[in-house]
Every structure is written in structure tokens, then in C-alpha cells.
Amino acid sequence: MQGDIFLCFGGALSVDKAHRIPGLSWWAREIPSEEEFACAIRNARDFIATGGRIDAVLSHTAPWFTMKFLKEYLWCGKSTPDKTSEYLERIFELVRPERWYFGHFHGDKKFYAHGCDFYLCYDEILKFKD
Template identity: 55%
Template sequence: MLNLARLQRPHNKDANDCAGFAANKTAIFDFIYRKVKFRPNLAKIALKFKSKREKMIYLCGDTHGSAELHKITNKAFLSQNFTREDYVVVLGDFGLFFSDTPNERLVRERLGRLPYTLLFIDGNHENFDLLYGLPTEEKFGGKVGVGGENLFWLRRGEIYEIDGRNFLAFGGAFSIDRAWRRLNVNYWDAEIPSQSELNFALSNLARFKSAGGKIDAVLSHTAPTFLMSALSDLFLGGGAIYDPTTDMLERIFELAKPEKWYFGHFHADRKISAFGCEFHLCYDEILKFYSKLP
């Protein structure tokens, strides 16, 4: 007969003797499940506990191909108890579908060995010929581009449900370094969202909201126009170059009214509150997404 008292901390021993084991609830319930498989009620309790583990959703800024991928592949970050039901989202300029060289393909292959699922939106430094050439499938309630077994592109205007949270993705931005780039070689006109992509995002969002849906967060590469003044110190030369993408994002904000918004592009980490929304500019800092679940 299982003696549950053995799992409790002894009163006559030093607390450190079993603190490590007692603190690990998952280990305790695994132990219970192994010992009492023939007792359905207790086994169900153990499985219910394990199934309630909250998935982890992390967000980070630009990785620029393999140049800054270490932010989400270093040993310290990977030391967490990740599974493929945990997610890391790169907020544009992912950059590993850019030149399609053997080295780039090798890096993407190595990403397939990551313990979590890697998601990304597009930024301005992407090869859109490659991105739009990816196979698509329905995942998380919307269409994604499939870049690998655990690698997915979150497409513009789609609404995704991940761990009970609803995210609207809308990537893209204007490249301020176009003067040093060549069209369709290392920058593409598709970096700026089209009117049809904006129309799709707005109509998709309107349908979602009319059905009672609520957007928990918007994921973009740049930010809405009204936020530009709060970011002015980050602009090269002290002034912003007009980017039609920011006007599109302002229209999305007016309809979505999210409580949180995550973006990259400006190579800094900052939190800005505006119009009842927390805007998170992400770059080096890896943020964990928290929201109040119903």
C-alpha cells in the first residue's frame, strides 16, 4: 500500500534533506502515477495535474539570420524545461530565409533539433520570394508558412490561438538602408505590406471580433505611427523616415484595441504605455508572455 506520508517533509529531519524532492511537484505526481496505475482515481488526478502545465510563450526581437540567433539558442535559455508545446516568437528580421545558401540551410536544419516550436513574423530584411514560396498549412487557427518541423512563419493578417491566447500577426517594414541594397537581391518591395494584406487583416479582425473574439496581443515588426514620437531617439539622424506600414498598424490598433503589443525593428528594449495598451519593443531581452486566462 502506498504510504503518502513518505512524500511529506519529515518533522524530525533537516528541511534540506528532502526539499529538492518535495518542491518538484511533477516528480511527486509521476511517482504517484507509477505506483497507483491500478487505482484509476489517483491516476487521473496525477494526469490532470500534468496536463495543466502552462505552455511557455517567449518573444524576442530581430535575430538577423545566424548573427543573433544565440539569443534563443544559448545554453542558459535552453536549460528550461521546454517541449514542442512551448513557443518562441521572433518579431521580424528572422533572416534565415534570405539567401538559401548551404550554410543557411544547415542552420535551419539545426533549428529542427530545438526543444521548442519556433515562430516568426516577417520584418524588412527577409527574402520574400522564399517566404511566399514556403508550403502553407492551417495551424493555430490560421495559415502559416512551414519552414521546418518546428519552424513556422506567422503570416500577415492572420489571427492565431496559442495556448488559449489570441495573437494577430502583421509583419513588414520599410528598409531605411535601401540605398545600400539591390532590389530583389537583398531587399524586396514586398517588405511593405500591400493594401490587400491590410484589407485582409482588417476584415479578418472584424469577423473575429463580431464573433465575440478578443485579441490578446498584436505581433508586428515596426510600430503604429502614434508611437513614433516615443521612439524618436532611436532614429538614425534624429528623424523618422516615412513608412506606410506604421499607418497600417495604426488602423489595426484602432480596430483590435489589444492590451499588449510586441514589436522589434528598432534594436532596443523598451516598454511604452499608450491608449490603454502596453507596447513592448524587443531586441536583446527575451520576454515571457503573460495574460489573464478566462
């Protein structure tokens, strides 16, 4: 892990917000803004342009293309398009990390897709790397 570079990006759509309390367990700004996304993309591009490599991503949710691997965790077995997942898919295309860690779906699962190890993290504690 020493020397690894991480990109972090939060946010996700709460599909259960009807069961949550505004300001206590749900917040109106749960989805990142276009400006926040643009800032993340700009910073990643600038870093890569200088020869940098982003080894892993830490996010709350995952890129949209990963939903087919997460069917057992999706609300009522379905998912709706989430702007954050769309943003993360664009970040994935730019960064192409080796590893991606996320937790939005409250489960533990590892899968491999598009040349990347994805880790859905909830109860299991993971060691990033020796």
C-alpha cells in the same frame, strides 16, 4: 499565454536600403499591399464580430503614433511616414490590444500608450505572460 489570441502583421520601410543588397538583405515588397492590409482588417473584424478578443499584436514595426516614444531609435533621429505604420495604426484602433510586440528599431524598450503596453524587442527575451 495559453488561450491568448495574437494578430500578426509584418512589413516595414527599410530606411537603410541604400546600404543593403536587393534579394539578400532587402526586398522590394517590404511594405504590405492594400490587399494584404484589407485581409488583416477583414479577419480581425470578423473575429471581433463573433465575440472574439485579440489580446496582443506581433508586428515588425509599430503604429505611427508610437514614434514619439521611439525617438532614440529612429534613423538620424527622424522618421518618415511608413505605410505599414499607418496600417498598424488603423489595426490598433480596431483591435485595441492589451500588448503589442515589435522589433524594427533594433532596441529594447517598454512603454505604455493609448491603454496598451508596447514592447520593442531586440536583445531581450520576453516571456509573453504566465
